[in-house]
Amino acid sequence: MSRIIFHVDVNSAYLSWEATYRLQHGETLDLRTIPSAIGGNPKKRHGIILTKSIPAKKYKIKTGESLMEAYKKCPNLHVVAPNYALYMKCSNALTDIFKEYFHKIDRYSIDESFLDFTNMEHILGPPVEFAYFLKNRIKKELGFTVSVGISSNKLLAKMASDMKKPDAVTTLFPDEIKEKMWPLPIEDLFMVGRATSPKLRRMGIHTIGDIAKMDHQLIKAMLKSHGSMIWNYANGIEYSEVKKNDKLNIKGIGNSTTISFDVTNEKEALMFILSLCETVTTRLRESGYIARTVVISIKTNTFNHWSHQCKLNFATNNTTKIFQAAKKLFRESWNKEPIRHLGVRVTDFEPGEFVQLNLFDDDTEKQEKLDKVIDDLRNRFSSKAISRGCFANSDIKGMIGGVGDEDDYPMMRSLL
């Protein structure tokens, strides 16, 4: 039986949401109309570009490049630090609209969702017409634009939403694959990234159509199961379900930072790790989960990098316990090479309802001690050295404080 699947993608999500929020709070300048970007810490000029405006694209500003690089290309670039609490509210407001029409909503990320339109035609009308109605309603009520892709499976719907933006509806049904998808460069195919693309290009495979026409066994022999998968994708073959998954479930939380100087002694390194543990566990407690696994990652001044992980005997969200594990991992794996980048990450989540370590009295004392160490750390080093930690912290503050409260963005729905 043939299905009808929608993929809805928010255009330049973080930037759109920030711009919309500002307009609704009295700002007259629309960030989307000037060279602007979301990312890093603009004051410290540290971190990377997460999202850019269309005018910023003209300066060849790229997602993932450092703020320094971006400022070189465009000195007037207006950079705003990310506000994840706001993005979550916007994402939820969008999902609430989907819920009015759809039962099966699969949130793929904070700004992308799959919707199952199968058997809905008798209620919602023809899919393309409904998609236009939906995107226009979102624009009118929430103030930002989306691109909608429509097809018979998730892969093709996702490819379709990518083809035209912003503010567009695109179909990519199986009979349109040849004409619309096969002429595109291989890098446009979902799951063909910077490791796979050169391997294929070296073989004279340049378009998605070239992949589709390859011998399936050959690409499988070359790239194993990943090769088999992208061959299927190039031919529009993909059968995964639109699972009902309308809450964004997180599987891990991490924080990492590049340091502007070489860290050569353990004490310094552990202070950074402590700072990272602090932001990670604060977010972990916010999420309501507790974690079993702790992972640290190290990158050296020669860009040598590795990770080391361990499984705890009990899941926890306690800063001290996570830090103790991270400290042990660091001591076990550091070979004394000068360090330029450190990361801490927690995974293997369990529901945290029954563990409330942060309510224990002795923990309050520990937390106070911790705060003192963090403050010491910030005073000791240039603020640049730990700017990522600072900015993550200010995010958290935004989340916990009044700014992030449920009805703090009432205008999100009333904007005309």
Add this chain to the structure above:
DNA sequence: TCTGGGGTCCTAGGACCC
């Protein structure tokens, strides 16, 4: 893209068990 963040998933290989 020379060097930025935060995620997810997959796989190979080792340890350990019966």
Add this chain to the structure above:
DNA sequence: TCTGGGGTCCTAGGACCC
């Protein structure tokens, strides 16, 4: 204590995404 096979759990690292 040379060996055999199969299953599971764990870790490190690679590849992909936005």
